[in-house]
Amino acid sequence: MIDAEWWDYEDEDELAEAVAGDVAFLIEQALEARGRAFVAFPGGNTPLKALKLLSEKKIEWADVTIVPTDERLVPPTDPASNVGMLAKLFLPRKARVVPLATGEKDPRAAGLAADERLAALAWPLDLAWLGVGADGHVASIFPGPDYDAALNGPKVRRALGVRPEPMPEDMPHARVTLTKPALVSARVVTLMITGKTKRKLVEKALKDGASSPMPIGRLLADLEMDIDIHWCA
Numbered sequence: 466m467i468d469a470e471w472w473d474y475e476d477e478d479e480l481a482e483a484v485a486g487d488v489a490f491l492i493e494q495a496l497e498a499r500g501r502a503f504v505a506f507p508g509g510n511t512p513l514k515a516l517k518l519l520s521e522k523k524i525e526w527a528d529v530t531i532v533p534t535d536e537r538l539v540p541p542t543d544p545a546s547n548v549g550m551l552a553k554l555f556l557p558r559k560a561r562v563v564p565l566a567t568g569e570k571d572p573r574a575a576g577l578a579a580d581e582r583l584a585a586l587a588w589p590l591d592l593a594w595l596g597v598g599a600d601g602h603v604a605s606i607f608p609g610p611d612y613d614a615a616l617n618g619p620k621v622r623r624a625l626g627v628r629p630e631p632m633p634e635d636m637p638h639a640r641v642t643l644t645k646p647a648l649v650s651a652r653v654v655t656l657m658i659t660g661k662t663k664r665k666l667v668e669k670a671l672k673d674g675a676s677s678p679m680p681i682g683r684l685l686a687d688l689e690m691d692i693d694i695h696w697c698a
Contacts, residue, residue: 467688469671474697477514477659484657484695485518488594491653492524495591502529504592505643505651507604508536508547511596511659516554526558530586534595534648535605536565537638538575545638565624565641572611572639576626579641583623590651593643597658601666601679605629605642608680616645616683623647649687656694664696 474480488504495502506516533547541549541564548564555562563582569575595603602608606615607629615625624647628639648654658667670682677683685692 467671467685468691469685470691470693472693472695474695477697480657480659480695480697481514481518484512484515484594484655485522487655487693487695488515488519488592489522489524491592491655492529495652496525496528499591500528501587502591503532503587503589504529504594505532505534505590505648506551506594507534507596507657508550509596512594512657513550515657516551520554520558524558526555526560529555530561530563531555532563532583532586532643533565534593535640535642536579537605537640538566538570538572539638540568565643569626572626572628572641574626575639575641576624579624579626580622583647584621588623588647588650590647591653593648593651593654595648595654595656595684597656597663597667597681599662599666601670601677601681602629603681603684604648605640606645606680606684612680614644615642616680618644618646620646620650645684645687649684649689654688654690654692656692658694658696659698661698664698667694 492502552562565579566575609630611627670677675686
């Protein structure tokens, strides 16, 4: 089992400040080592405050490429769009923000197009910053017809169109996600979560390892490096 170091914070403000600082440091390390940084950032509400703080850091953003860990098949102007959120924060800083979806309606077509687009980038990721859903999904790796392909597909497949089953009621959209091989190949993987329920969920996923029924457990079991988990209640 990997060694997971838990970092506990008093509240969401302290959590956001710490994660923003940690991610900024990792980006700076990549820039110093390779002259560029390639990172995957999560969507949703939990990381938003940290992303805003990060966007204000004095970094050579023009040398940073950002992709979402996953995307819903909605226009970038839709509030549910992850790339729309990232573009608002980081395009003004001159970062390169690469979308996973560009208007496709069909998840299979969207996944194929995203995979082709991503193949031109300088893999591996320097950082995969992840969150976890209340059901244990990570990025948009959900149980369903595309589950095995997202978990165990070829390492050269970096993106996949997915249709969760059952479809989440709060976000009823097909999606494109980075695959588990793309995420676990990152030089650094970090996790940001809130709430006691998700902490227990991740602790169980770590304990269960490769036998975990949850996507986050299957991903963590495949990591070859230790992981920092940033958490507050």
